[in-house]
Amino acid sequence: xxxxNISKLFGAIAILLAAPLLVTAQQGESHIGNLSGRxxxxxxxxxxxxxxxxxxxGDGGGENGPYLNILxxxxxxxxxxxxxxxxxxxxxxxxxxxxxxxxFDNTNMPSWITLTSQQRADLVAFIKTFSDRWxxxxxxxxxxxxxxxxxxxxxxxxxxxxxxxLECWKCHGPEGRGDGPSASTLTDSNDQPIxxxxxxxxxxxxxxxxxxxxxxxxMSGLDGTPMPSFADVIKPEDAWDLVHYLRTLQVTHKSPxxxxxxxxxxxxxxxxxxxxxxxxxxxxxx
Amino acid sequence: MSVQPCARLHRxxxxxxxxxxxxxxxxxxxxSAQSGNALPLPTAKVRAIPAxxxxxxxxxxxxxxxxxxxxxxxxxxxDNGYQLMNDRDAPxxxxxxxxxxxFRITPIWHRENENRATVDGPGGVSGNEANVxxxxxDWSGLDFHTGGTLAKNFSFYVLPSSDSTAAFHFExxxxxxxxxxxxxxxxxxxxxxxxxxxxxxxxxxxLTNVSGVYTNYHFQPATENNGVNAAFPVFGFGIGDNQVxxxxxxxxxxxxxxxxxxxxxxxxxxxxxxxxxxxDGFFTVSQAFQVGSLGLQxxxxxxxxxxxxxxxxxxxxxxxxxxxxxxxxxxxxGVGNRSFYRTGLIGQIYIKKYDVTAMYFRSSDDxxxxxxxxTNPAYGTLPVGAQNATWNGALFESHYTFNPQVILIQRVxxxxxxxxxxxxxxxxxxxxxxxxxxxxGNEDVYTFGGRYYPFISSRAGFAFHGEYAFSHQIGTSAVxxxxxxxxxxxxxxxxxx
Numbered sequence: 001x002x003x004x005n006i007s008k009l010f011g012a013i014a015i016l017l018a019a020p021l022l023v024t025a026q027q028g029e030s031h032i033g034n035l036s037g038r039x040x041x042x043x044x045x046x047x048x049x050x051x052x053x054x055x056x057x058g059d060g061g062g063e064n065g066p067y068l069n070i071l072x073x074x075x076x077x078x079x080x081x082x083x084x085x086x087x088x089x090x091x092x093x094x095x096x097x098x099x100x101x102x103x104f105d106n107t108n109m110p111s112w113i114t115l116t117s118q119q120r121a122d123l124v125a126f127i128k129t130f131s132d133r134w135x136x137x138x139x140x141x142x143x144x145x146x147x148x149x150x151x152x153x154x155x156x157x158x159x160x161x162x163x164x165x166l167e168c169w170k171c172h173g174p175e176g177r178g179d180g181p182s183a184s185t186l187t188d189s190n191d192q193p194i195x196x197x198x199x200x201x202x203x204x205x206x207x208x209x210x211x212x213x214x215x216x217x218x219m220s221g222l223d224g225t226p227m228p229s230f231a232d233v234i235k236p237e238d239a240w241d242l243v244h245y246l247r248t249l250q251v252t253h254k255s256p257x258x259x260x261x262x263x264x265x266x267x268x269x270x271x272x273x274x275x276x277x278x279x280x281x282x283x284x285x286x
Numbered sequence: 287m288s289v290q291p292c293a294r295l296h297r298x299x300x301x302x303x304x305x306x307x308x309x310x311x312x313x314x315x316x317x318s319a320q321s322g323n324a325l326p327l328p329t330a331k332v333r334a335i336p337a338x339x340x341x342x343x344x345x346x347x348x349x350x351x352x353x354x355x356x357x358x359x360x361x362x363x364x365d366n367g368y369q370l371m372n373d374r375d376a377p378x379x380x381x382x383x384x385x386x387x388x389f390r391i392t393p394i395w396h397r398e399n400e401n402r403a404t405v406d407g408p409g410g411v412s413g414n415e416a417n418v419x420x421x422x423x424d425w426s427g428l429d430f431h432t433g434g435t436l437a438k439n440f441s442f443y444v445l446p447s448s449d450s451t452a453a454f455h456f457e458x459x460x461x462x463x464x465x466x467x468x469x470x471x472x473x474x475x476x477x478x479x480x481x482x483x484x485x486x487x488x489x490x491x492x493l494t495n496v497s498g499v500y501t502n503y504h505f506q507p508a509t510e511n512n513g514v515n516a517a518f519p520v521f522g523f524g525i526g527d528n529q530v531x532x533x534x535x536x537x538x539x540x541x542x543x544x545x546x547x548x549x550x551x552x553x554x555x556x557x558x559x560x561x562x563x564x565x566d567g568f569f570t571v572s573q574a575f576q577v578g579s580l581g582l583q584x585x586x587x588x589x590x591x592x593x594x595x596x597x598x599x600x601x602x603x604x605x606x607x608x609x610x611x612x613x614x615x616x617x618x619x620g621v622g623n624r625s626f627y628r629t630g631l632i633g634q635i636y637i638k639k640y641d642v643t644a645m646y647f648r649s650s651d652d653x654x655x656x657x658x659x660x661t662n663p664a665y666g667t668l669p670v671g672a673q674n675a676t677w678n679g680a681l682f683e684s685h686y687t688f689n690p691q692v693i694l695i696q697r698v699x700x701x702x703x704x705x706x707x708x709x710x711x712x713x714x715x716x717x718x719x720x721x722x723x724x725x726x727g728n729e730d731v732y733t734f735g736g737r738y739y740p741f742i743s744s745r746a747g748f749a750f751h752g753e754y755a756f757s758h759q760i761g762t763s764a765v766x767x768x769x770x771x772x773x774x775x776x777x778x779x780x781x782x783x
Contacts (some may be wrong), residue, residue, distance in 0.1 A: 052345040066344030110370035
C-alpha cells in the first residue's frame with residue numbers, strides 16, 4: 001500500500017512538472033515568410049539575450065532599466081513603435097522580426113542580425129506570449145504604401161509647406177534638429193521624457209532607412225510616443241512630398257532629395273545654414 | 287529469502303512504474319531546465335560591474351555561450367571592435383566615472399599526477415622515475431582586462447596578467463581601428479593580440495594544468511630544443527600564444543563571412559624582439575551558414591607560415607666559450623632562419639543545445655628547427671638522416687548547454703607524428719641522433735568538465751567549475767623513455783568582476 005502511494009506520488013510530481021511544458025506548447029507560433037517560430041525555443045533565447053533589459057516578465061523591468069535613458073519595450077503592454085499596421089493595432093510578426101534585425105539607433109537595443117533567422121522567428125513567437133492582446137486581437141492590416149512619385153523640386157517645396165502646416169516643427173524644430181518649442185515637454189507612454197528625432201544628426205530613422213520606411217512611420221505613427229499617425233490627415237501623394245522634404249533635413253546624409261534641394265537657390269541657402277562640421281562624439285569619423 | 291511469483295510480479299510492476307515515473311521526473315526536470323523553466327529569478331541588483339556588460343547593460347549570456355566562450359553575437363561584438371553598432375558605442379554615452387576594467391581569478395582545489403616524474407634516488411641525482419601525486423588548495427593567475435572604445439570605431443585592449451605568484455606580464459596590448467571607409471571588411475589591429483583562431487584558446491572553458499591550453503596549439507616534436515647544441519636559440523611557438531604584429535580583419539555585417547590576415551614578428555609574442563628580425567604570416571577564412579532550426583554552423587581554414595632563427599649573428603657576454611650561446615645571443619640578431627607552418631581546418635557544428643568543434647591540424651618544422659641544429663656549419667652539423675618533422679593533429683570538443691547557466695564540456699585531442707625529424711632506431715631515444723619509434727612523442731589528451739553559473743548578470747560572473755583531464759605521451763619520460771602520463775583534477779570558484 002505504502003509502495004503504491006509512493007508510485008502515485010512520483011506520478012503526481014511528473015504531471016506537475018509537465019504542466020508548464022504543456023502550457024508552453026499550446027501558445028502560438030510566429031510566421032515570417034516561410035519561417036515558423038516556436039515560443040518554447042524563443043524562451044531559451046529570451047533568457048539568454050533579452051531579460052537583462054526587458055525583464056523576466058517582459059515588462060521592461062530588467063535589472064538594467066534604471067541605467068537606460070530610453071526604457072526597454074514593455075511586451076506586456078504590447079505597444080510597439082515600429083509597425084506596418086494602423087495606429088493602435090498590433091504589429092505583424094514581420095514587423096517584430098524586422099525590429100530584431102534592425103535594432104534601434106539612439107537606444108541600447110542592438111541589431112540581432114547575428115542570430116539565425118529561425119532564432120529571430122522563435123523570439124518573436126515568445127515575445128507575443130507576454131501579452132493577452134495577442135490572444136484576443138489580430139495584427140492590424142498592413143497599411144498600403146503607394147508607389148513613390150518622381151522626385152521634383154516642387155515635391156520638396158510642397159513637403160516643406162506641409163512640414164509647417166502640420167506643425168511638425170513644433171516638436172522636430174524648424175530645421176529638423178529635434179529642438180522645437182514642444183520638444184522639452186514630450187513624454188512617452190511610460191511618462192518618461194522623450195526627444196523628437198533629430199534629422200540633422202544623420203542617424204538612422206527609428207524604424208528603417210528607406211523612403212518607404214519613412215512614409216510608414218508617419219502614416220502609422222509611433223505608438224507609445226507623441227508621434228501620431230497622419231493617415232487620416234494627409235493624402236498619400238502629400239505624404240510622399242513630406243518624405244522628400246524630410247530627407248533634405250538630413251544634411252549629413254547624402255540623398256537624391258538633398259542633392260536636388262541643394263541645386264536650387266532656396267535649398268542651397270537653407271542647407272548651408274543647417275550644415276555643421278564634425279561631431280562631438282567622434283561618430284561618423286570615416 | 288525466496289519471492290512468491292505473485293509478489294514478484296507485483297514488485298516488478300511496482301518497480302517498472304516507479305522507475306518509469308522516476309525517469310520521467312528526471313527527464314522533465316531536464317526538459318524544464320532546457321526550456322528555461324529552471325532558471326532562477328535574478329538576485330538583488332548588483333551595482334558594481336565588469337567591463338563590457340556594464341557598458342551595455344546586457345547579461346553575460348548575450349555575448350558568451352558560457353563565459354569566457356563567445357556566442358556568435360559576442361563574436362560579432364568583438365569583430366566590430368567591441369561595439370554593438372547602435373550609436374551608443376562611443377564613450378561619450380557612458381557615465382564619466384566609467385572605467386572599463388574586469389579582473390578574473392580562480393580559487394581552486396586540484397590534484398595532479400605524473401606517472402613518471404624524474405626524481406632523485408639510488409640511481410643518483412635525477413636518475414630515477416616515480417609516480418608522483420600532489421594535491422591541495424591553490425589559486426590561478428590573475429587577469430586584469432581593460433578594453434573598450436576610445437571613440438566610435440577606435441578601441442583598445444590591455445591585459446596585464448600574472449601567474450599565481452603575481453609576476454605580471456602584458457598578455458595583450460593593442461589598439462584597433464574599425465570599419466575603415468565605412469566598411470566592416472576593413473579593420474586594423476596593432477599590438478600584441480590573440481591570433482584570430484576560430485577556436486579561441488583565451489576563451490577556453492577548461493582550467494587544469496593538463497587541459498588549460500589546447501595541446502594542438504602548442505605541440506612541438508619531442509626532438510626539438512634538445513639541448514645538444516648550445517648555439518641553437520630556443521625555438522618556442524604556439525598559435526595559441528598571443529603574437530605581436532598587425533592584423534587586417536574583415537567580416538560581413540552579420541559576421542557570417544570572416545577573414546583575417548596578419549603580419550607578425552617572429553618572436554612568439556615576446557617583447558623587445560629577443561630572437562629574430564623575421565616576420566610571420568597568419569591567415570584565416572571562415573563561413574557560417576544556417577541549417578534549419580539547428581543553429582549556426584561554421585567552417586573555416588587557417589595557416590600560420592613562420593620562420594625562426596637557428597643561431598645568433600652576434601653574441602655578447604658569452605663566458606662558456608661556445609660561439610652563439612643562446613643565453614648570450616644579442617637580442618634581435620637571430621639569423622639562419624628556417625621555416626615552419628601550422629595549418630588546419632575547422633568545423634563548428636551546432637545541433638540545437640549540443641555543439642561540436644572539430645579541427646584537423648597539419649604542421650611541420652624544418653629539419654634544423656626540429657633537431658635543434660644551427661644552420662651555420664661552424665656551430666654544428668645536421669644529424670645524419672635528419673628530415674623535416676611533420677605531424678597531424680585532431681581536436682574534438684563538444685558542449686551541451688542545458689541553459690545559459692549549465693554547460694558540460696568534453697574534449698579529445700590527438701597528435702600523431704607522420705614524419706620524425708631523426709631516424710627511427712630501435713632502443714632508447716638518443717637526443718640529436720635517433721628516436722626509438724615512429725610514434726615517439728605522439729600525444730592524446732582527454733578532458734571532461736562542467737560549469738554551473740549560479741546567476742546570470744550584466745554586472746559580474748561566477749562559475750562553479752569541475753574538470754578532469756588526462757594526457758598520455760609516447761616514449762617521453764626523461765629517464766626510462768617510457769610513456770608519460772599526466773592527470774589533473776580541479777574544482778574551483780571561477781569569477782570575474
